[in-house]
Amino acid sequence: MSNQTNFSLNCPLPITKYPHILMAHGGGGKLMKQLIDNMLLPVFSNGNFVEHDSAILNLTSNKIAFTTDSYVVNPLFFPGGNIGSMAVYGTVNDLAMAGAKPLYLSLSFILEEGLSFATFWEVIKSIKQASEISQVKIVTGDTKVVEKGKGDGIFINTSGVGIIEHNLTINPQQIQEEDVIILSGDIGRHGIAIMALREELEFETTIESDCAPLNHLVLQLINSGINIHCLRDITRGGLASILNEIAIDSDSEMIIQEKFIPVQEEVKGACEILGFDPLYIANEGRFIAFIPKNEAEKALSIFKQENPLATIIGKVEKKEKGRVILENKLGSKRIIEMLTGEQLPRIC
Amino acid sequence: MSNQTNFSLNCPLPITKYPHILMAHGGGGKLMKQLIDNMLLPVFSNGNFVEHDSAILNLTSNKIAFTTDSYVVNPLFFPGGNIGSMAVYGTVNDLAMAGAKPLYLSLSFILEEGLSFATFWEVIKSIKQASEISQVKIVTGDTKVVEKGKGDGIFINTSGVGIIEHNLTINPQQIQEEDVIILSGDIGRHGIAIMALREELEFETTIESDCAPLNHLVLQLINSGINIHCLRDITRGGLASILNEIAIDSDSEMIIQEKFIPVQEEVKGACEILGFDPLYIANEGRFIAFIPKNEAEKALSIFKQENPLATIIGKVEKKEKGRVILENKLGSKRIIEMLTGEQLPRIC
Structure with a gap:
């Protein structure tokens, strides 16, 4: 997004005279x-x-x-x-x-x-x-x-x-059984863009942060009458930690499918080199939405207009103990936890 | 103010186990x-x-x-x-x-x-x-x-x-000729309290910062129907700089009387030792109000209920070139400028 506007302004201070902040x-x-x-x-x-x-x-x-x-x-x-x-x-x-x-x-x-x-x-x-x-x-x-x-x-x-110009209540407590979890795009780019820079890693294609505003898309969902239950941007701690927080706050057991979570090939590669899991990498322009099952397709089509990689990654299995289950590509399931320790300091 | 409440809370984290922020x-x-x-x-x-x-x-x-x-x-x-x-x-x-x-x-x-x-x-x-x-x-x-x-x-x-629950417009542009300038208390204590600590100066009485909330007094003025023209807390840059800012923003020539500006004896002493002028020292619980002449006494009586040292320090002489004139104790006048350079770094 940040490259879309041709933006130039001349600095009005004589910065050659006082080049530094005092x-x-x-x-x-x-x-x-x-x-x-x-x-x-x-x-x-x-x-x-x-x-x-x-x-x-x-x-x-x-x-x-x-x-x-x-x-x-x-x-x-x-x-x-x-x-x-x-x-x-x-x-x-x-x-x-x-x-x-x-x-x-x-x-x-x-x-x-x-x-x-x-x-x-x-x-x-x-x-x-x-x-x-x-x-x-x-x-x-x-x-x-x-x-x-x-x-x-x-x-x-x-x-x-x-x-706030609508009557929806949007927070984890609104989450219901069978709610569908939509992810707005691929994950891991922001954190890896920063880490690649710090570690001086070079890739064939530069990994760009996903840093972008989400307000226009959210307002479109609201204006389309989608009965949004919960929204959350997946920043520090990454998708896994954010899902855990919401699962705990809403007492929901969620199941997500690894195969549906989009991750750029370069990001996968960098994660392997650096020993990271993309599920725990911070993003700055991605979010998840909890949407009633019967409105999921309509919502997804709005997401896809903004980003074709938007996708349904899972659902709320039952309202019980808050936990997040990941089903991997081979069909086996495991509980995924919140981030422990400090994976990527000063990512935002 | 901060000593008026008997306040105790026990820290809920086991800080003996993890004593430091990680x-x-x-x-x-x-x-x-x-x-x-x-x-x-x-x-x-x-x-x-x-x-x-x-x-x-x-x-x-x-x-x-x-x-x-x-x-x-x-x-x-x-x-x-x-x-x-x-x-x-x-x-x-x-x-x-x-x-x-x-x-x-x-x-x-x-x-x-x-x-x-x-x-x-x-x-x-x-x-x-x-x-x-x-x-x-x-x-x-x-x-x-x-x-x-x-x-x-x-x-x-x-x-x-x-x-905002009233119809007053409160800003420098409302200032009129003949407006009276009320100061809410003695000046210089916050900056000198900090400097004394940094320089390890000791006085017979500890100089305490004036750090305090001003909202209750302001709401009392408003609720009493005082037609307030402008308010400004006299923080970084001190009374002299703040008056200059307002003078420039309102194109007002102001005259203030040194003899009316309350300064604690210990603060005067510390200023002499440190080579500071109390007019440029930051405060954290003092403000000035520009009030129409005919409401000044009523306003002052409200100020004095909060702090007996509140006083009228001067007035707006004419609406012309923005500048601030100080009349000293002997009756001679000089223009006082904004703070130049950095007198007291990291005072707030």
């Missing part, structure tokens, strides 16, 4: 005001963006969704995205998973002293572009600077507000 | 779920708190305020507060300065690997206590962990949502 850029004085006035306000100005205190927003619904995420991904740039696009899509997706229409984001930076303005500017441009693609507005922000060695380039927090 | 506590697997389920959910559970994705909130107004702040204060604990209470009050105050009634906060941690659970637990308790004092609910959160040496103990982001 402690004073977070100090509340002239340099901070310069940074905000010249670098952030012109980019994010939209009639709502406020320099201080709070943005005032007039909503069209009293029912809102509110969420937050901090992003510490390392490295900052990776094939298919960077910390900036991720900070927008990740929070947009958390709102979408609650069935909300994402509208407004906050944007808070913790910058490390010595960060180059050129890098910071690239991230700002990506945030702008990603907010346009996902149709959300950045309306309020904050900038802090920590000493060199007390941070790691850029950390970003985005929080989000969305409105 | 990378896996941010990894999306079992350890992260343990941390959330055992340490965060029981403390912040309030019917709205969600473990994943978004909180769903039913508001009583369509007009909301939305704000964000990241907190990187160093050291984490200081006389009168800590990073936890500050992260609640700071964001509550940003909402209050927009005339909103703060209702909901998000809470996002960036923890450094190796952080002691005992420290983390103290911060969590303070957040809980501060949210009770300011009558806001923590409804959604996130936890990330970065490697030792890539963070600094704890960074916190809180974002906030409040509702």
